[in-house]
Amino acid sequence: MNTSSRPPLSALDVGVEPAESADDHERASAIAELINVVYDQAEAGLWTAGARRTDPEEVAGLIRHAELVTARADGRVVGAVRVQRLDDGLAEFGMLAADPERRGLGIGRALVAFAERWAVEHGHSDMQLELLVPTTWTHPSKEFLREWYTRIGYCEVRTGELGELYPELAPLLATTCDLVVYRKGLGAADR
Numbered sequence: 349m350n351t352s353s354r355p356p357l358s359a360l361d362v363g364v365e366p367a368e369s370a371d372d373h374e375r376a377s378a379i380a381e382l383i384n385v386v387y388d389q390a391e392a393g394l395w396t397a398g399a400r401r402t403d404p405e406e407v408a409g410l411i412r413h414a415e416l417v418t419a420r421a422d423g424r425v426v427g428a429v430r431v432q433r434l435d436d437g438l439a440e441f442g443m444l445a446a447d448p449e450r451r452g453l454g455i456g457r458a459l460v461a462f463a464e465r466w467a468v469e470h471g472h473s474d475m476q477l478e479l480l481v482p483t484t485w486t487h488p489s490k491e492f493l494r495e496w497y498t499r500i501g502y503c504e505v506r507t508g509e510l511g512e513l514y515p516e517l518a519p520l521l522a523t524t525c526d527l528v529v530y531r532k533g534l535g536a537a538d539r
Contacts, residue, residue, distance in 0.1 A: 359421075360419055360420070360421055360426075360454070360455065360458050361419070361420045361421075362417065362418070362419045362420075362427075362458050362459060362462045363417065363418070363462070364414050364416070364417055364431075364466075365379075365410075365411045365416045365417065365418045365428075366411075367411065367412065367414070369408075369411050370408040370409075370411040370412040371408070373404060373408075375425075376404040376405075376407040376408045376411065377404040377407075378425060379404075379407050379416070379418065379425055379428055380402050380403055380404045380406070380407045382425060382426075382427075382428060382445055382447065383401050383402050383407075383428055383443055383445045384400050384401050384402060385445075385448065386445035386446065386447075386448060387400075387401035387445065388401075389448060389489070390489040390490075390493075391480065391487075391489070392487075392489075393482070393487065393522065393523060394480060394482060394487070394521060394522060394523060394525060395520055395521060395522055396520050396521070396522045397522075399520045401443065402443065410430055415430050415431055415432050416428060416429075416430055416431075417429050417430075417431055417459060417462055417463060417466070419446075419455050419458055419459055421450070421455075426446065426447040426450050426455055427444075427445060427446040427447060427455040427456065427458070427459050428443065428444075428445050428459070429441050429442070429443060429444045429445070429459040429460070429462075429463050430442045430443040431463045431466050431467070433470065433472065434476065436471070436472075437471075437472055437473045437474055438472060438473075438474050438475075438476055438531075439463075439466070439467035439470065439472040439474070439475050439476070440475065440476040440477060440478075441459075441460065441463040441475060441476075441477055442477060442478060444456060444459060444460070444477075446459070456496075457500075460500065463475065464532075464534055467534055468534050468535070472534065473533065473534055473535070474531050474532065474533055474534060475502075475531065475532050475534055476505075476529060476530065476531045477497065477502065477529075477530050477531075478513075478527055478528070478529055478530075479493055479494060479497070479527075479528045479530065480510060480525050480526075480527055480528075481494070481525060481526050481528055482523050482524065482525050483523075483524045483525060483526050484523065484524060485523070494528075497530050498530075500532075501532045501533075502530035502531065502532045503530060503531060503532070504528055504529070504530055505529050505530065505531045506528075506529040507526050507527070507528050507529070508526065508527050508529070509525075509526065509527060510525055510526075510527045512527070513527060514527075
């Protein structure tokens with residue numbers, strides 16, 4: 349879509365999704381649907397037919413555990429990212445999704461910046477992310493993300509198979525994929 353035809357983003361409000369949203373099935377469903385729409389496009393060809401990235405119950409659980417960050421514009425959720433603690437010094441973000449109708453307007457950057465600040469505020473010195481990439485062909489979305497993550501300071505630290513960390517997901521793959529782990533140092537974190 350031509351970005352010049354889109355209205356500019358009004359002020360973007362990014363923050364941990366309020367706990368009461370976990371009990372709002374309509375809100376959790378809308379967030380899950382946004383994430384699934386983004387992943388249907390961004391991971392086209394990687395998964396078997398019918399595979400979904402998330403569901404309202406998982407989203408509600410992430411909200412209950414204060415692990416879901418959302419971005420809102422004009423009162424509407426236009427992006428989401430999961431943040432979580434992996435260990436004392438390491439946090440992770442994942443499930444990054446920005447509204448396809450508003451792509452290129454800084455939603456993803458704002459969500460990643462928030463996730464990194466969240467990690468530092470919670471005493472973590474490093475941030476990690478995982479990127480699923482096909483091994484026998486080049487996926488345009490995955491190449492874009494690989495370049496973008498590298499440009500914003502993430503370095504590849506490990507490549508493995510999806511089944512090593514997520515054995516329940518491996519049978520859903522439609523093509524052979526690697527799970528590439530990236531990390532970024534966030535500077536001095538308060539401990």
